[in-house]
Each structure stands twice: as C-alpha cells, then as structure tokens.
Amino acid sequence: MSKTVINFWLMPNADFDTLGVLQQEISNFEQQNRNIHIEPTIIPWAHAWDRLMNYYKHQDELAPPDVIQIGTTWVPSLTYLGVLRDMRDFFDYSITEDIIEPLKNVPKSPNTDMILCIPWFSDIRLLYFRKDVLKKFGFGVADIGDFESFRNVCMTIQNSRKSDDDIMAYKLSGHPETIFIHDIAPWLWGMGGNFLSSDLRRIAFDKPEARNAFKWYFHLVNDLFAGTEGKYGITPPGTFFSGRYAMEINGKSPFYNLANLKHSDFSPEVVENYDLTQVPKGPKGSFPFVGGSCLATPKLCRYPEEASEWIRYLISPESQLRHCYVIGAFPSRTSLLKEFFKGYEQYHEAITTALKNGITFLYTPYSSLVGSLEKIITAFTDRVLLQIRTGKFSEEIVDEEIAKAAAEANYITSIHS
Amino acid sequence: MPENAEKKNKKPKVMPSSVVFSKESIHLISQDRDTDSLFTHALLLLGKSLGKIEATIFAWDKHENILRCQKVLFMGVIQEGAELIPLTKEMPLWQLVIGTTDIVIDRDRHKSACFALRFKNEFLGMVRVSLLTGTSLTQNIISQIHTFCMELAISLKNLTLFLQNEIHMRQLKGSFEITSNIVKSIYLNKLLGLVVKSIVKNLGFDRVRLYLVNKDEKLLKGEISYDMRGETTSLEKECYSLEHGIHPFVDMVLQFPDKETAVEFHDRVVYVPLHVKDQVVGILVVDNILSQEKITSDEIQTIKSFAGQIAMAVENARLFEKVQELSITDSLTGLFIIRHFKARLETELYRCKRYGDVMTLFILDVDNFKSVNDTYGHPNGDAVLQSIAKNIKETLRKTDFACRYGGDEFMICLPNLKSKDTVDFGRRLLNAILITAPVVNGSRIPVTLSIGASCFPENSEDIEEIIKQADKALYKAKNQGKNQIYIWTPDLR
Numbered sequence: 001m002s003k004t005v006i007n008f009w010l011m012p013n014a015d016f017d018t019l020g021v022l023q024q025e026i027s028n029f030e031q032q033n034r035n036i037h038i039e040p041t042i043i044p045w046a047h048a049w050d051r052l053m054n055y056y057k058h059q060d061e062l063a064p065p066d067v068i069q070i071g072t073t074w075v076p077s078l079t080y081l082g083v084l085r086d087m088r089d090f091f092d093y094s095i096t097e098d099i100i101e102p103l104k105n106v107p108k109s110p111n112t113d114m115i116l117c118i119p120w121f122s123d124i125r126l127l128y129f130r131k132d133v134l135k136k137f138g139f140g141v142a143d144i145g146d147f148e149s150f151r152n153v154c155m156t157i158q159n160s161r162k163s164d165d166d167i168m169a170y171k172l173s174g175h176p177e178t179i180f181i182h183d184i185a186p187w188l189w190g191m192g193g194n195f196l197s198s199d200l201r202r203i204a205f206d207k208p209e210a211r212n213a214f215k216w217y218f219h220l221v222n223d224l225f226a227g228t229e230g231k232y233g234i235t236p237p238g239t240f241f242s243g244r245y246a247m248e249i250n251g252k253s254p255f256y257n258l259a260n261l262k263h264s265d266f267s268p269e270v271v272e273n274y275d276l277t278q279v280p281k282g283p284k285g286s287f288p289f290v291g292g293s294c295l296a297t298p299k300l301c302r303y304p305e306e307a308s309e310w311i312r313y314l315i316s317p318e319s320q321l322r323h324c325y326v327i328g329a330f331p332s333r334t335s336l337l338k339e340f341f342k343g344y345e346q347y348h349e350a351i352t353t354a355l356k357n358g359i360t361f362l363y364t365p366y367s368s369l370v371g372s373l374e375k376i377i378t379a380f381t382d383r384v385l386l387q388i389r390t391g392k393f394s395e396e397i398v399d400e401e402i403a404k405a406a407a408e409a410n411y412i413t414s415i416h417s
Numbered sequence: 418m419p420e421n422a423e424k425k426n427k428k429p430k431v432m433p434s435s436v437v438f439s440k441e442s443i444h445l446i447s448q449d450r451d452t453d454s455l456f457t458h459a460l461l462l463l464g465k466s467l468g469k470i471e472a473t474i475f476a477w478d479k480h481e482n483i484l485r486c487q488k489v490l491f492m493g494v495i496q497e498g499a500e501l502i503p504l505t506k507e508m509p510l511w512q513l514v515i516g517t518t519d520i521v522i523d524r525d526r527h528k529s530a531c532f533a534l535r536f537k538n539e540f541l542g543m544v545r546v547s548l549l550t551g552t553s554l555t556q557n558i559i560s561q562i563h564t565f566c567m568e569l570a571i572s573l574k575n576l577t578l579f580l581q582n583e584i585h586m587r588q589l590k591g592s593f594e595i596t597s598n599i600v601k602s603i604y605l606n607k608l609l610g611l612v613v614k615s616i617v618k619n620l621g622f623d624r625v626r627l628y629l630v631n632k633d634e635k636l637l638k639g640e641i642s643y644d645m646r647g648e649t650t651s652l653e654k655e656c657y658s659l660e661h662g663i664h665p666f667v668d669m670v671l672q673f674p675d676k677e678t679a680v681e682f683h684d685r686v687v688y689v690p691l692h693v694k695d696q697v698v699g700i701l702v703v704d705n706i707l708s709q710e711k712i713t714s715d716e717i718q719t720i721k722s723f724a725g726q727i728a729m730a731v732e733n734a735r736l737f738e739k740v741q742e743l744s745i746t747d748s749l750t751g752l753f754i755i756r757h758f759k760a761r762l763e764t765e766l767y768r769c770k771r772y773g774d775v776m777t778l779f780i781l782d783v784d785n786f787k788s789v790n791d792t793y794g795h796p797n798g799d800a801v802l803q804s805i806a807k808n809i810k811e812t813l814r815k816t817d818f819a820c821r822y823g824g825d826e827f828m829i830c831l832p833n834l835k836s837k838d839t840v841d842f843g844r845r846l847l848n849a850i851l852i853t854a855p856v857v858n859g860s861r862i863p864v865t866l867s868i869g870a871s872c873f874p875e876n877s878e879d880i881e882e883i884i885k886q887a888d889k890a891l892y893k894a895k896n897q898g899k900n901q902i903y904i905w906t907p908d909l910r
Contacts, residue, residue, distance in 0.1 A: 017494075043453075044453060047453065049708075049709070050708075050710060053708040053709075053710060054621070054710075056645070057621035057622075057645055057708070058587065058621050077707065080646075080707075081645065081646055081707070082646045082647075371707075372706065372707050372708070372709050375709040376709070379683070382501075385501075386483075386501060386503060389501070389503070390503055407682070408682045408683075408685075408706070411681075411682060411686070411706060412706050412707060415624065415626075415642075415704075415706070
C-alpha cells in the first residue's frame with residue numbers, strides 16, 4: 001500500500017542537529033501511523049517567510065507543504081492573508097485550554113472562531129549571566145536588574161577588555177533578519193513604548209517613548225560595539241555557553257545547554273557559573289517577549305487529515321517534552337512546565353514570572369501588518385547597526401530610520417487595514 | 418533528561434597535514450538546486466577536510482558594497498550568520514572585489530584567510546576560513562581551499578543562472594497569460610478586472626491597483642484593486658483633482674511621461690505610468706509591501722512591458738464605450754434614442770410584472786416650440802431642448818430613464834412611481850424647466866411643457882397601450898391650456 005507523504009516545513013530549531021532530533025519523533029509517529037510518511041524540509045528562519053510567501057503566491061513548489069512551522073509573530077499576517085487552513089475539522093477549542101497564558105489566544109481568529117494554528121513550543125526571553133564574571137567585577141544579580149544598572153555592568157566589563165580574546169559584556173541576538181524584534185521588545189516595552197497602538201490599528205514605534213527606547217538601546221550597542229573593525233563585527237558566532245560573553249538575553253531553555261555539555265563550543269566554566277534572571281526592568285517594568293512556534297496546515301494542504309495527525313502527535317505531551325529538551329525550547333502546555341523543570345525548580349520560578357509579565361502579538365482584524373512589521377523593524381535596526389559598526393552612529397540616524405520605517409508601516413495600514 | 422539530548426558530533430582533534438577535496442564531493446555540491454543547500458554542503462565539506470575551523474560564506478551586494486554573511490560553520494555546527502562587512506576601497510578585502518588577488522591572508526597570525534568566489538571577472542562573494550586549532554594555514558592548505566572556492570564559484574554561478582532561468586520561465590508563462598487577458602474583453606470594467614487579476618496571479622505581487630485619468634473632468638480616479646488573497650476592491654472613493662500637491666499619485670502622473678517608473682519603500686512599491694503616445698492615461702501601482710519581498714528589476718521591466726498594452730486596451734475600451742453610447746443616445750440631448758428606450762422599457766415592464774411593482778410613463782412636449790424656433794432661431798431652439806434634457810437628467814432618480822421621442826417630444830419611464838405621486842413629480846419637473854430655460858439678450862426664453870402620463874398596471878399592462886394612453890393624456894393636457902400634467906383616464910379612450 002502506498003503511503004501518504006506529508007511534507008513538513010520546519011525551521012532549524014536545533015541548528016544543524018534539527019533533522020537528527022526530529023528523526024526520532026518521525027520514526028515513532030510512522031510506527032503508529034503506518035500509512036503516513038513524514039518528509040521534513042528545513043528552511044532557515046531568514047528565508048522561511050519569503051519561501052512561504054513565494055509558495056503562497058506562485059504555488060510552484062515541487063513538494064508543497066502540508067504542515068508548516070510558523071513564528072507566533074507571523075500568525076496575524078498569515079491569518080489576514082488567508083494562508084492558513086481552518087483546523088476545526090480535526091481539533092476543537094479544548095486544545096487551547098492548556099496553552100501557556102500569553103499564547104492562549106494565538107490559535108484563534110477572533111472574527112470567525114477558526115483554529116488556524118497550534119503552539120508547538122514557546123520562546124520565553126530571560127537574561128542569562130555569568131555569576132563568576134559579575135563577581136570578578138564586584139557585581140551580583142541585583143546589579144543587572146534595571147536598565148541603568150545593566151548598562152553600568154556592561155560598560156564596566158567592556159571597558160576592562162584588553163584584547164579580542166577577553167570576555168565581551170553582552171551578546172546581541174545575531175539573527176537580524178528574524179529575531180531582532182524579540183530582542184528590542186523588552187527595552188521598548190520597559191520604557192513605555194510599543195510597536196503598535198493599543199487597538200493595534202496604528203503604528204506606535206515612532207512615538208516619543210518608543211523613540212527614546214530605541215535611542216537608549218542603540219546608545220548601549222554603540223558604546224559596546226562602535227566602529228568594530230574586528231573580523232566578527234558586532235555579532236560574532238558562538239553562544240553564551242561558548243564563554244565569549246558575560247550576558248545574553250535568550251529564549252532558549254537552559255536544558256539545551258545542559259544537554260549539550262559535551263559540545264566543544266560549550267565551556268564547562270560557563271556551565272558551572274551561569275544563572276538566569278528576568279530581563280532588566282525599565283521605568284515601566286520588566287516585560288519579556290513571549291513567542292514561539294506554531295504548527296499549521298496551509299490552505300492548499302493536500303492531506304489535511306493526515307497532516308492533523310502529525311500535528312496532534314507533535315503537540316502531545318510526550319513528544320513535546322522530548323523535543324523541547326533537545327532543541328532548547330519551552331513547552332507550550334502549562335501542564336508540562338512542572339515536569340519540564342523537575343530538579344530545576346529555580347528556573348521554573350523565573351519562567352513563571354516571565355510568563356506573567358510576558359507580551360506577545362495577537363491577531364486582530366487590524367493587525368495585518370504584524371508579520372511585515374517584524375521585517376520592517378528588523379531592516380531598520382539593521383541599517384542602524386551598520387552605522388554603529390562603521391562608527392557613524394547618531395541619534396539623528398535613529399530618527400531618520402524610524403521615520404522611514406514608520407512611513408512604510410503606515411503605507412501598509414493605509415491599504416491593508 | 419533524555420539521553421539522546423547528549424548526542425554530539427565528533428570532530429578531528431588534529432589538523433591534517435594536507436587537505437583533499439575529492440572530485441566526488443565537489444561534484445556533489447554542483448548538484449544542489451538551492452543556494453541554502455549549496456552553502457551548507459560546501460561548509461560541511463570544508464569542515465570535514467580541515468577539522469576545527471570557522472568558515473563563513475558571504476555574498477557580495479554590489480549595490481551597497483557589503484559582504485553579507487549567508488552561512489557559518491562554527492565548530493561543526495552550521496548557523497545562519499548575521500555578519501555584514503561594508504567594504505571601502507582602502508580595505509585589504511577590496512582587492513578581492515576588484516580582482517587584483519583571490520586570497521587575502523591574515524598577515525599577523527596566518528590563522529585565517531579570505532578567498533574570492535569569482536566566476537570569470539564577476540565577484541560573487543567570499544569564503545573566510547579561520548583555524549581554531551592554534552596552528553597556521555600552510556601554503557598547501559591555502560592553495561587547496563582556493564581551488565575549492567573556484568569550484569564553488571562555478572557551482573554558485575550555475576545555480577544562480579538556473580534559478581534565474583526558472584524565474585524567467587515563470588515570468589514568460591505569466592506574460593502570455595497577461596497578454597491574452599488584456600485582449601480578452603472590450604468592456605472597460607471587465608478588462609480592468611482581468612488585467613489586475615492576471616498580474617497578481619502570474620507575477621506574484623501582493624496587490625495591484627489601477628487609477629485612470631479622466632481628461633474631461635481633469636481627475637485621477639481609482640478604479641480597481643486586486644490582492645493576493647483574491648479580493649477585488651473598488652477604488653471609486655479615491656478620486657483626485659489633477660493638480661500638483663493634491664495626492665502623491667497625482668504628482669506622479671503629472672511627472673510622467675518624463676519619469677518612466679517610480680519606486681518606493683526599498684523596492685517594495687512600484688508606480689508604472691500607462692502611456693498612449695505621450696498621453697498618460699493612468700497609473701498602475703504594484704506592491705509587495707505586506708510580504709516584504711523586494712520587487713526585482715526584472716519584474717519591473719516585465720510590468721513596464723505591459724503598461725503600453727494595458728494603456729492601449731483601456732483607450733480601446735473607452736472608445737468602444739463611447740461608440741456604444743453614441744449608438745444609443747441622441748446626439749443633441751444626450752438622452753436615449755427611442756429604439757433603446759423601448760428595449761429598456763420592455764425589460765422594465767417585465768420586471769414590474771414579475772415582482773408586482775408599479776411604473777409610470779411620461780410623454781412630454783414643448784408648448785409652442787415652433788414659435789420658439791421662429792422667434793429665437795433654431796440654435797436657441799436646440800439650446801432649449803438641451804436645457805430640458807439636462808433638467809430631466811437632474812430630476813430623475815437613479816432607476817428612471819428618458820429618451821428624445823421626436824423633434825420636441827420626450828418620454829420618461831419612472832419605475833415605482835405610484836399614481837398618487839405622479840402629479841407632484843410632473844409639477845416639479847415643469848417648474849424646473851420653466852426657471853432654467855436659456856437666456857437670450859438678457860431675458861429667459863419662456864418655455865413650458867405639457868405632460869401626459871399613464872400608469873402600469875393601473876391603466877394598462879401592455880406597453881404599446883401605455884404609450885398610446887400617455888399620448889392621449891398629453892393631447893388632453895394641451896387642449897386644457899398647456900403647461901400642465903394630465904394622467905390618462907378611461908374616458909379618454
């Protein structure tokens with residue numbers, strides 16, 4: 001009997017190991033469902049949006065996807081565009097009951113009550129830091145609790161550097177095309193700014209609070225990395241766990257790092273000395289970005305029933321736990337958090353606090369631009385970073401770039417809302 | 418924690434004395450059909466041969482003079498990179514760009530080197546290899562990496578051409594469909610719908626909007642929009658006077674034809690003028706603003722190539738509409754001719770019968786029109802008829818329609834006008850005509866009308882009978898002193 005082939009488009013969730021760690025899940029699933037074969041295609045985050053748009057517009061993929069992994073920030077735009085298939089034939093609302101609070105409403109379209117995607121795993125931003133490095137400079141966790149003290153710690157560490165081999169204070173996210181909005185968000189929200197107005201009808205990132213937040217953050221980046229002529233620029237490869245950095249805001253769970261202790265890039269010194277805490281608090285509070293990845297079936301999915309079976313398997317508690325451990329994500333189910341953090345209760349507490357304060361983007365009829373906004377903000381921050389890199393940073397450049405990005409985002413709202 | 422979480426790649430601990438990139442492995446990278454796989458395979462091959470390295474592939478952005486990182490291999494793991502290297506002529510790496518060398522070595526430590534990806538004289542990008550073992554790059558290794566990069570450049574160029582070819586084939590296929598749609602309909606509205614739909618469908622833009630210039634009214638009018646969701650939207654609410662500063666689109670139309678196209682928002686919105694000879698008949702706006710895909714110069718060229726055809730098709734459709742209008746309207750008054758009026762009347766009567774609606778028919782005749790012609794001359798007589806027609810058009814509701822029945826006679830069909838409202842309506846029309854008649858030598862030409870009316874189904878259900886009845890009622894109105902309305906009654910039989 002020939003098998004139904006389900007094409008699964010996913011991101012490199014575990015970098016180059018993605019396929020390897022997924023293989024076990026595929027094998028388990030195929031044993032339980034002998035008439036289905038899962039064919040994974042890994043598409044880098046930076047290209048995934050374009051590839052999806054290209055597929056949606058031209059429909060000329062040789063192997064069109066039946067299940068897609070999508071970022072939570074993309075859900076509003078993809079919903080507006082009608083890319084996603086309503087999954088109510090195979091899932092009911094009870095599926096959303098167990099989802100962690102900030103993502104609870106991500107799957108549902110408020111206009112139609114359709115279920116358009118299901119959170120697979122979550123991305124909760126926390127501040128990783130090296131206790132030993134902070135101690136060496138006479139600091140503790142209390143000294144990285146708010147914007148100004150965080151900045152002070154960063155500058156102290158950075159100013160002490162004498163050679164390229166010395167530890168750097170802070171790691172930027174390093175994925176400017178897709179992730180930067182996650183990184184800039186805590187600083188923006190902490191200062192009382194936002195990307196969109198509260199009714200999500202208009203942009204807000206050009207308002208004074210947001211401008212100040214952008215300037216504050218870029219001043220920090222400039223002070224840390226201005227005129228970097230080194231071969232790596234401002235985002236050298238390697239992770240916080242490689243030992244190159246004293247601090248990093250990261251959305252990966254600590255277990256990824258603990259699970260990879262033998263990886264040659266991971267320094268035992270870091271593993272012994274790291275800890276995590278909330279993102280620094282601004283004048284308005286500490287607000288981490290909560291995002292993650294969802295699973296969805298595109299409208300042109302060929303085998304919706306089989307595709308739904310694969311999704312049902314991936315979001316099952318057992319599969320989700322296993323997968324989250326190895327890719328370094330947090331589960332999307334509230335009921336799994338306790339088990340996930342068994343033996344590491346201190347992390348559970350930090351995550352619970354972050355989830356309480358965390359913010360995500362939700363779909364409303366007016367938020368069609370959220371997915372595009374991510375690209376616009378990224379492109380604008382990219383251009384500012386380039387100026388920082390070449391030692392030409394100024395507040396005027398930030399104002400100029402914000403104005404350009406605002407004009408583009410306003411253009412979208414004028415024709416698409 | 419699951420055991421499988423601890424699985425890791427094993428890597429060679431010592432640097433090989435020589436590097437061998439087998440022909441088979443190089444052949445393997447030439448089989449890749451997307452750049453992502455090509456770079457991944459190439460980096461893995463480097464890693465496999467060189468051991469503990471960091472290798473990065475950059476693509477050259479010749480417009481901005483930036484090397485953009487595509488992929489990084491770091492300690493056996495492939496990552497997407499974020500690094501950008503803006504180059505200036507003073508930097509050593511500029512030598513790679515201009516082709517004076519293919520290799521730039523880190524002179525201080527000999528731990529890293531940059532290799533050009535060059536195909537013939539075209540600089541495509543760069544591969545940077547750094548040893549993480551503490552040893553230096555030997556001449557032998559440098560030479561082999563250089564050879565490997567030359568092979569990689571050929572594969573990259575072939576792949577780029579292959580991908581470009583695929584895009585061109587798709588554009589060509591799309592072009593045929595768009596061209597056939599442009600000539601598919603002669604009716605303007607249908608034509609515009611077909612054009613915008615086929616452009617979105619075949620060229621893959623997020624949205625296409627079409628605005629046309631109305632020369633008589635000196636306006637730029639929004640016509641139609643179609644987007645990738647498959648939604649058609651009327652743009653009739655967008656209407657701008659053709660004056661500088663009114664709207665950016667108007668400014669663009671006024672700048673054309675000097676300007677061929679205008680591009681905005683980092684190549685994501687393109688404005689294309691629709692020309693016929695030196696006349697701009699409209700503007701086509703295509704955007705990829707939501708999907709954030711750049712519109713390529715190829716796509717701009719493709720859409721420009723259709724602009725002339727679209728403009729010509731629009732002009733033809735407008736001409737056809739004009740001819741069609743002329744064939745059913747009276748050239749003096751602009752009202753329908755009797756043949757078209759009767760056809761419409763039949764349809765209207767059928768509709769009224771089907772839905773149980775009422776309808777009233779008016780026949781109007783200018784009182785003493787012969788003396789108007791004799792006193793004021795025929796040109797002024799014509800002006801009187803035009804003035805009456807204008808008043809009729811302005812007084813009628815959207816569902817009403819009228820024709821010039823004969824020399825100085827008019828006929829009006831008034832659906833849903835009940836017999837009890839007929840007199841009021843007729844009087845309003847008579848008053849309007851009286852006070853707006855043309856002025857000659859400072860005084861208004863005294864014009865009055867008589868109206869005869871018949872109502873469906875009250876008076877008759879037969880079309881010819883209704884016309885006869887209205888005519889008899891008109892005769893009665895004339896006999897009773899003119900400048901009045903008379904509704905048919907059975908005693909007029």
